Amino acid sequence: MRFRMTLVLTLVLLSYGLSGAEPNILKVSVHTESLDDNETWVGVFEEGVTLSSDSISWSRESTPEFFVTVSSERDISLVFLKKNCVPIVQSLTSELLEAGLNLKFSRGVSIFGVVTMVSGESLPEGRVSIDRLHDVEFNTPYPELLSWEIEDDGTFEIHGLRPNFEYLVTADAPGFMPAIAETTLSTDETRREVNFQLAEATFITGHIVDRFGTKIRVELDAVVSPLESQTTDVHTEFDDDDDFRIGPFAEGAAIALTAHDDLDRRSKVVEVQTPTDNVKLLVLRWIPFSGTVQNEETGEAVEEFQIIRPDIEGGSGINISDPNGHFEIEIDELAPAVSIIATGFLYWESSRYMQLKERDSYDLGIVELKPAHTIRGRVLDSTSRLPIEDAVLRRIQRQGINFSIWIFNNVITTTDSDGEFELSGFSSDGDELRVGADGYQIAFVPLDDVESYLEIELEPSNGSISGRVVSGDGTPIHPAWVSIGRQGYHRNEEDGTFSFIWLKGTYQVSASAIIGESDVLEVIVENEQHISDIELVIHEKGRVHGTVTGLLDGESASVGVAGRWGGVQSDGTYEVHGVPIGEHLVTCVTTKGRKTSATVEMNETMEAQIDFVFEGTSSISGRVTLAGQPATELEVRATPIDENHSGGQSETVGDGTYLIEGLVEGDYMIHVISRGISQQAFVSGETQVDIDLGSTELSGRIQASESVRGVHVYLTGSGDEGRFQMHTTVDEKGFYRFSGIASGSYEVTVYHENFKTVTRTVEVESSVQDVDFQIQSKDQKDKEVLTKFEQNGL
Numbered sequence: 119m120r121f122r123m124t125l126v127l128t129l130v131l132l133s134y135g136l137s138g139a140e141p142n143i144l145k146v147s148v149h150t151e152s153l154d155d156n157e158t159w160v161g162v163f164e165e166g167v168t169l170s171s172d173s174i175s176w177s178r179e180s181t182p183e184f185f186v187t188v189s190s191e192r193d194i195s196l197v198f199l200k201k202n203c204v205p206i207v208q209s210l211t212s213e214l215l216e217a218g219l220n221l222k223f224s225r226g227v228s229i230f231g232v233v234t235m236v237s238g239e240s241l242p243e244g245r246v247s248i249d250r251l252h253d254v255e256f257n258t259p260y261p262e263l264l265s266w267e268i269e270d271d272g273t274f275e276i277h278g279l280r281p282n283f284e285y286l287v288t289a290d291a292p293g294f295m296p297a298i299a300e301t302t303l304s305t306d307e308t309r310r311e312v313n314f315q316l317a318e319a320t321f322i323t324g325h326i327v328d329r330f331g332t333k334i335r336v337e338l339d340a341v342v343s344p345l346e347s348q349t350t351d352v353h354t355e356f357d358d359d360d361d362f363r364i365g366p367f368a369e370g371a372a373i374a375l376t377a378h379d380d381l382d383r384r385s386k387v388v389e390v391q392t393p394t395d396n397v398k399l400l401v402l403r404w405i406p407f408s409g410t411v412q413n414e415e416t417g418e419a420v421e422e423f424q425i426i427r428p429d430i431e432g433g434s435g436i437n438i439s440d441p442n443g444h445f446e447i448e449i450d451e452l453a454p455a456v457s458i459i460a461t462g463f464l465y466w467e468s469s470r471y472m473q474l475k476e477r478d479s480y481d482l483g484i485v486e487l488k489p490a491h492t493i494r495g496r497v498l499d500s501t502s503r504l505p506i507e508d509a510v511l512r513r514i515q516r517q518g519i520n521f522s523i524w525i526f527n528n529v530i531t532t533t534d535s536d537g538e539f540e541l542s543g544f545s546s547d548g549d550e551l552r553v554g555a556d557g558y559q560i561a562f563v564p565l566d567d568v569e570s571y572l573e574i575e576l577e578p579s580n581g582s583i584s585g586r587v588v589s590g591d592g593t594p595i596h597p598a599w600v601s602i603g604r605q606g607y608h609r610n611e612e613d614g615t616f617s618f619i620w621l622k623g624t625y626q627v628s629a630s631a632i633i634g635e636s637d638v639l640e641v642i643v644e645n646e647q648h649i650s651d652i653e654l655v656i657h658e659k660g661r662v663h664g665t666v667t668g669l670l671d672g673e674s675a676s677v678g679v680a681g682r683w684g685g686v687q688s689d690g691t692y693e694v695h696g697v698p699i700g701e702h703l704v705t706c707v708t709t710k711g712r713k714t715s716a717t718v719e720m721n722e723t724m725e726a727q728i729d730f731v732f733e734g735t736s737s738i739s740g741r742v743t744l745a746g747q748p749a750t751e752l753e754v755r756a757t758p759i760d761e762n763h764s765g766g767q768s769e770t771v772g773d774g775t776y777l778i779e780g781l782v783e784g785d786y787m788i789h790v791i792s793r794g795i796s797q798q799a800f801v802s803g804e805t806q807v808d809i810d811l812g813s814t815e816l817s818g819r820i821q822a823s824e825s826v827r828g829v830h831v832y833l834t835g836s837g838d839e840g841r842f843q844m845h846t847t848v849d850e851k852g853f854y855r856f857s858g859i860a861s862g863s864y865e866v867t868v869y870h871e872n873f874k875t876v877t878r879t880v881e882v883e884s885s886v887q888d889v890d891f892q893i894q895s896k897d898q899k900d901k902e903v904l905t906k907f908e909q910n911g912l
Contacts, residue, residue: 143186146179148221158180205251227303229287229309244292244316246274246288279303283302284301298349319365319367323361323394324361327398330709335360340373376388406447408447409482410445468482489546508532508533511553513544588614597609599629600629601627602618623642626639627641633659634658660696664691665690665729667690669708676707679702704716736782742790743809751771752792755788763782788809795809814860822892823894830869831868872895872896873895
């Protein structure tokens with residue numbers, strides 16, 4: 119007993135010694151229905167127990183009788199807790215101090231059940247917890263009071279609950295998602311069954327990269343569907359390789375992931391189903407992108423259309439509905455082009471290489487779509503004049519278009535039992551129709567009038583060409599592509615053989631393989647003539663191979679020779695096929711702008727090895743500013759004075775900084791490519807060079823008798839690295855501006871397909887120089903100038 123009183127006095131000094139108040143001691147006796155747990159927890163609260171109450175103290179008592187020391191000058195409430203018993207809340211009174219307190223705990227009502235996996239198997243480990251012990255949620259430092267272990271057979275039982283109170287019950291187990299149930303026991307219940315089924319906890323792994331392919335650590339957001347499957351907080355962690363792991367999520371949940379940084383750059387939403395590994399998120403800057411879509415023939419607005427941003431991930435479509443045909447969207451900085459699809463019109467694609475990374479916004483101006491026409495007709499046998507069923511008709515678009523436009527506008531159909539067909543998707547001029555059928559010679563029909571009903575005659579043909587593709591020593595080569603000109607091509611068989619049927623006429627037959635190409639043979643086939651034993655001999659070309667070492671983290675490389683390229687593999691090896699006999703320059707370039715070259719002699723062995731080593735360990739970094747402000751997304755290139763050294767390049771980021779690594783010690787010219795500004799620096803170790811572009815600018819206004827919205831302005835100049843070009847479009851009032859340029863002579867070209875092109879030479883000398891243009895509309899569209907600038911990457 120002396121030990122017990124000593125403990126009580128110590129508590130008195132800690133809690134009340136500074137107040138000078140006389141402490142009181144309350145004797146407490148505990149009685150329970152079952153003595154399987156003798157511990158009692160005591161909480162002392164000031165001014166009652168409420169939702170916002172904080173306890174003055176908590177203690178744990180292990181004997182049936184104990185003492186509680188309290189202040190006589192305060193409004194005190196006591197909370198008594200015992201595992202699996204109903205809590206007791208008691209206000210302290212003078213009468214209670216004199217008489218002492220006899221506690222009679224009861225078991226109350228209970229919740230019981232079983233915890234299983236989704237498969238139905240019971241979970242032998244884990245815990246079930248509740249959110250409260252009382253109708254008021256008070257803080258307790260003893261979490262074990264709110265938690266019960268799951269038995270080996272997956273069952274559990276919670277005692278000490280009150281009827282008519284809502285409890286939040288949670289089942290949790292290692293490796294599984296928590297399951298939560300809300301339940302309220304009625305006054306006439308003594309037990310309620312609540313069962314849980316836990317889904318396996320899964321994660322998503324991957325990495326986040328910037329526009330250069332470098333791994334970065336930024337914020338990662340996850341939207342879960344169905345939302346109710348997410349019963350716990352989501353956490354993201356990065357490892358030493360900057361790969362992320364986010365979760366946990368319920369197995370099979372649909373997750374929409376987005377990465378973003380503090381500079382308002384973000385990734386596209388990537389939707390995955392858990393678990394998923396190796397997710398890649400590309401964080402980019404997004405740019406306002408606008409324009410107006412019209413019918414080329416009528417000038418009327420196209421009200422419904424879809425804008426597609428083509429990319430290696432398949433692109434994404436944005437549906438637009440606007441009575442004026444106007445759109446305003448956001449597009450990422452790497453988009454080389456956008457395309458537009460509208461019902462009743464041909465596929466349209468913008469100029470490639472829009473250079474969005476250097477723009478704050480982009481206005482396409484007026485986009486004119488060509489109406490798609492429908493042709494009708496029938497296909498007949500030229501001899502019998504009988505209809506041909508199942509003839510295949512394919513649209514062949516005019517020359518001079520890029521591949522993606524051809525793919526989208528490529529349409530095909532077959533004839534019915536009457537030989538008739540209907541095919542949509544043709545322009546009013548310049549298209550062609552390819553018609554073929556089994557047993558007939560392929561015909562190419564020019565479409566000069568899309569409104570006329572066509573009668574197409576096919577000439578019966580039953581000839582064939584067959585043979586095989588071989589090497590110089592007669593060994594079959596596979597795979598190889600065999601072509602007979604416009605009439606068709608296909609891949610040969612494993613034994614090198616090939617065959618074409620339903621032929622009649624003159625054909626240019628050739629084959630190509632990874633190791634080389636054959637000569638072109640002219641073959642004339644009469645009707646029902648079968649020409650076999652054609653040998654297409656591949657003139658083998660050589661292979662250049664080797665290793666590339668010294669690459670930096672996140673840096674990849676390619677090797678090119680004789681117009682052919684091969685990528686460097688993860689083990690540092692590369693190979694380039696199809697190199698002819700003779701002397702060739704072999705060049706290795708990296709994604710960080712480093713380049714090195716060597717000469718190789720390809721001889722009759724058809725094998726040559728060149729190994730490349732990037733030895734530089736120095737770096738140059740700094741900050742590029744424009745009128746004192748950070749200049750972002752500008753290409754900075756380090757060109758070595760010594761031609762035997764390798765250079766490098768980088769791009770300024772949000773704060774205007776750049777970093778070029780892997781340089782050999784020596785003198786370099788540091789160029790800001792798109793501004794024609796250069797300066798020399800000696801690079802050794804970690805060298806810093808800041809570049810100020812100054813405040814020189816060329817600006818002005820473009821005016822015409824009609825709206826100049828969407829007019830392009832190109833600025834062409836010369837620097838140490840050769841000619842460079844800058845591009846902008848005018849604002850809604852026709853103003854343009856080029857900032858941070860060097861003094862010197864420039865060509866300014868003003869272009870729009872609806873106006874006559876104007877080019878003027880301008881000498882930029884002062885810090886701010888204005889050059890205005892008055893342009894005139896034209897009837898014929900001048901596309902040559904735009905093509906010129908597209909070839910230069912603008």
